[in-house]
Amino acid sequence: MPVSAPAPMARPVRLDTWLLVLAAAKFLMQLLLSGRYGLHRDEYLYLDMAHHLAWGYKEIPPLLAPLAWLAQAAFGHSVIGVKFFPALFGGLTVLLTGLIAREAGGGRGAQLAAGFAVAVAPVYLAMQGLLQPNFLDVFFWTLYGWLVLRFVHTHEPRLLLWLGLSIGLGLLAKYTTAFYVLALVLALLLTPAERPWLLTRWFWGGVGLAFLIFLPNLVWQATHHWPVLGHMHKLQETQLTNVSPVNFLVEQLPMTLAGAPLWLAGLWFGLTRAGRPYRPLVLAYFFVIGLLLLSRGKNYYAAAVYPPLIALGAAYLDRRSRPALFGALALGVLLTLPVVPALLPVLSVEQLARYVKKLPVDALTRWEDGRQHALPQDVADMHGWDEYAPLVQRALDQLPPQERAHCIVYGDNYGQAGALNWFGPALGLPRAYTLNGSNAYWMPQPDSVSAFIYANEGDGPEDLKRAFETVEVVGRVQSPYARVRGSEVLLFRHPRGDLRPFVAKRIKEAQEGFE
Template identity: 90%
Template sequence: MLSSVSAPAFPAARPGRLGAGLLAVAAAKFLGQLLLSGRYGLHRDEYLYLDMGRHLAWGYKEIPPLLAPLAGLTRAVFGHSVVGVKFFPALFGALTVLLAGLIARRAGGGRGAQLAAGVAVAVAPVYLAMHGLLQPNFLDVFFWTLYGYLIVRFVHTHEPRLLLWLGAAIGLGLLAKYTTAFYVLALLLALLLTPEERPWLATRWFAGGVALALLIFLPNLVWQATHHWPVLGHMHKLQETQLTNVSPLSFLVEQLPMTLAGAPLWLAGLWFGFTRAGRPYRPLVLAYFFVIGLLLLSRGKNYYAAAVYPPLMALGAVYLERKSRPLLLGALALGLLLTLPLVPALLPVLSVERLARYVRALPVQALTRWEDGRQHQLPQDVADMQGWDEYAPLVQRALQRLPPQERAHCIVYGDNYGQAGALNWFGPALGLPRAYTLNGSNSYWMPAPDSVTAFIYANEGDQPEDLKQAFRTMEVVGRVQNPYARVRGSEVLLFRHPKADLRPFVRKRIREAQDGFE
């Protein structure tokens, strides 16, 4: 195996100074996302991840483990604060803006290119949405952009240690979101097709980077193996319930509106990679096409590709700046002008009522197309922020109807992780006990009861027939009334007077949920 290769094939770019404008854009990105993103409340998924923060582990059924400690830190530092929940998404959004500017700088871009790259990443529609939610997506975008930065540095300097840094970053990226594997595979294919970089794949430095990535990712692999690979069950369920509604044509067409503010730049970046001057960056360009191809084959959602664009936006800014400053300014202005009408649909600057009217007038159907493939009155993420505060008062009302001896052994249960997580977020202020669900990773956290005297159940659809058979009485305590909530009409049911000892029934259901993926 080769231990070294020849000197760099490309002259190193001379980085310009990091502009104050880029720093200002990053700061504005952080403050804007932090202060605005919580107006509609928390998202269904955020309730799950906040619960994960209470149950730290090396893996979960839905996601890798990296987001959970950030969620736990959020609760520890900010307490019961919606703005606090938005801290890390906003922070990593600002860091991604800086990384995009640094990529432009390393590729020889001046302050104009750095600023343009930062602005494009800051306000592209998909990033306005992602950087307002405590979800793994903001980490995914950050790490893919970090890979782009390290690769741009490497193709100019061929400094071997950068391969170790890249390996470490990939290991952490895999702990953030499994879609990193798409980029890693795409990048390997791109390097194999790049004669200048291909010899490095046979060096001990590359092997060291691979080993480092695997070492960092190993605890999650061990967790997956010891828990019967729930990630495969999760992927299968996604294919059955959500990805089956993904159209390959829609996936491709929606890449442009999804990245609108930076679309002229990343298109220019793709072109740049096939020019003589942009030859050093061809691995990033080839990796883009491989990522898109892999996502098309796996029927990925349109936003699964979002993380691949910031480095391309930065390279496009460099290319356009080299052509002429007015051309760069015009491309950025065009993207911003097209993006401006979408901002009220992506940042909560309007009331929910006005937002519903506003999105109806927009010609972009992707905004209101949900994962079921149908059109709705609101963007799905906004509908997923509505109605969760109604559950806790209904559960409190149900508990008040129970005498103390029944209340002491009553299980509070949610049909899905959003309901259980929302009850655990709003419940402490009302003195409610912890809520549980067997949905996804929550099945690991539900203790086997020592007695069951009553059952409070927040459903999402039909009333549970098994509980109807197990209890003598069932009462509908109330329903979610918010007209904009995705869970509108969801019921809180009170089951009382069990017909038999329910401990074996509950324990059996817990074991079944832990062994499978619900």
């Protein structure tokens, strides 16, 4: 069928040497600095997932798990290995941002300014230093932005297939990709020059390709009672209920700091007549923000939408006034510098605690419970985990061989279990289990239970206290900077009866629900 008028002239895809250098510098910075405080609570979960590869998990789609497996296969038991893929995709995101600036008509200065703003923006410094799905989300959304812009410029139909392929992979990385995909479709519907393409076989071929790639995860969800819905419900009850829509909007600026002047310029540019070819990306931004406000999303859920806008703003200012471009970048960087120590571990944790106390920015130390704390939550979640394994070893050493052979080592949640499975092998510890989240699928039915070692967090397990005759506090996490400070390792001995039915019942309940 006939489609729109001829598209604007596209620029050939060329990688500027200095842009490559900038992307490499970003990669090395994140790789070498991000692990100084240790691994994050969530990283222990994803490292555990690498030993249980599947087409889905209760918490996330499946793509991160094989990357965690590759990291361990290539680098062994190495913190730098854990940080490799977040750092790599951070560098690739910088590269794509520069390419978007080039696609929007920006020269070398615009490409480097956009790439640098993304490289040092606070939210990306944090995300691209952690083995979490967020770094993949930012990369894929930026890739979608580049592909959409290339398509708007060239109307090359095969780009719609590449976009479908990328969306399929993005959905396997993080479900919030659906927000941006929906926003892009709505934006294209409102763009007269692009709307006819939504009826072509190329567009629907891309839709079909994305669906086929995502289908195995949908099948997994359907055969496991749709745990993603339980996960979303739990988030709404425990975390998202503390999200303020006003704070969500206000924190978009400090979240991006170095890039904020540029993405604001990008929004303006996309709403002008000269920026009409780039308007789908701007409209998509407003749709994403609206969708996240309606769903009470956390502020960082919107982080992935900014790199394309930062690139548009850099290209716009580059054409208007080179001094304005570098003035905007300099302003953003100057605003960013004070918060860098809270996002990259360039200070000792003791120095950081003193430093953030002096900052006027509350968002850095506001945790998901809605309260202020001494350290950023992510930093506190990197401490104390190495203390569990020696305490469990101390508990096991109290058991005679026969009792030890039938002892279950259990973590209150995926953090404790994952940390024990990361630090435990060096001490000869057995594998630890938990019924928290996806871990419920991995806990085997025991043939007998003679003792139970419980790495606790929060309230004590009352059902276990009733099931055993004795309970002993083996020790507590001592790190003053740990979110899990004071958590106990408990040793339960002398069961009051056969505990196999009790354990089997709890496993079944956990597999069918979401703890």
